[in-house]
Amino acid sequence: xxxxxxxxxxxxxxxxxxxxxxxxxxxxxxxxxxxxxxxxxxxxxxxxxxxxxxxxxxxxxxxxxxxxxxxxxxxxxxxxxxxxxxxxxxxxxxxxxxxxxxxxxxxxxxxxxxxxxxxxxxxxxxxxxxxxxxxxxxxxxxxxxxxxxxxxxxxxxxxxxxxxxxxxxxxxxxxxxxxxxxxx
Numbered sequence: 001x002x003x004x005x006x007x008x009x010x011x012x013x014x015x016x017x018x019x020x021x022x023x024x025x026x027x028x029x030x031x032x033x034x035x036x037x038x039x040x041x042x043x044x045x046x047x048x049x050x051x052x053x054x055x056x057x058x059x060x061x062x063x064x065x066x067x068x069x070x071x072x073x074x075x076x077x078x079x080x081x082x083x084x085x086x087x088x089x090x091x092x093x094x095x096x097x098x099x100x101x102x103x104x105x106x107x108x109x110x111x112x113x114x115x116x117x118x119x120x121x122x123x124x125x126x127x128x129x130x131x132x133x134x135x136x137x138x139x140x141x142x143x144x145x146x147x148x149x150x151x152x153x154x155x156x157x158x159x160x161x162x163x164x165x166x167x168x169x170x171x172x173x174x175x176x177x178x179x180x181x182x183x184x
Contacts, residue, residue, distance in 0.1 A: 007175040009105035012094035023089040039080035042073040139178040
């Protein structure tokens with residue numbers, strides 16, 4: 001059974017050590033030149049600032065937290081996987097079992113820890129939608145469908161929406177950025 005990817009997730013790329021920033025640059029260029037703006041969103045080289053005292057003077061230097069690794073936020077599709085995997089300097093996805101298999105994304109808790117260490121926070125979306133409201137799905141596999149909100153999770157920034165598909169009700173997990181409220 002094939003799973004339907006509905007949202008952005010973070011993946012870890014293995015790169016040649018010392019080429020992390022070059023991979024980031026290449027990936028951002030390829031994202032635009034190959035029309036992947038709707039699949040590839042953010043590329044991060046995990047770094048921390050360290051203060052070093054040398055000869056009585058404080059110097060700040062940026063230290064690569066995970067040498068040989070780059071984080072990419074993307075919606076996994078065959079095309080996006082191919083573009084990322086074939087970016088110069090990328091040796092593969094972490095969590096992929098080879099032979100073209102799709103990698104496992106980072107857990108929300110894992111990426112939050114990394115972003116917090118870098119001094120970045122994941123942006124929270126304020127959504128004026130409540131359980132029982134009707135929404136139109138604007139992004140992902142269910143684009144254009146309307147449904148009723150069954151549950152709202154502010155922590156995960158997601159909704160559980162019931163949509164009608166093939167004459168049956170189906171529940172879908174949809175992220176906040178993928179919906180708009182229907183005006184009744």
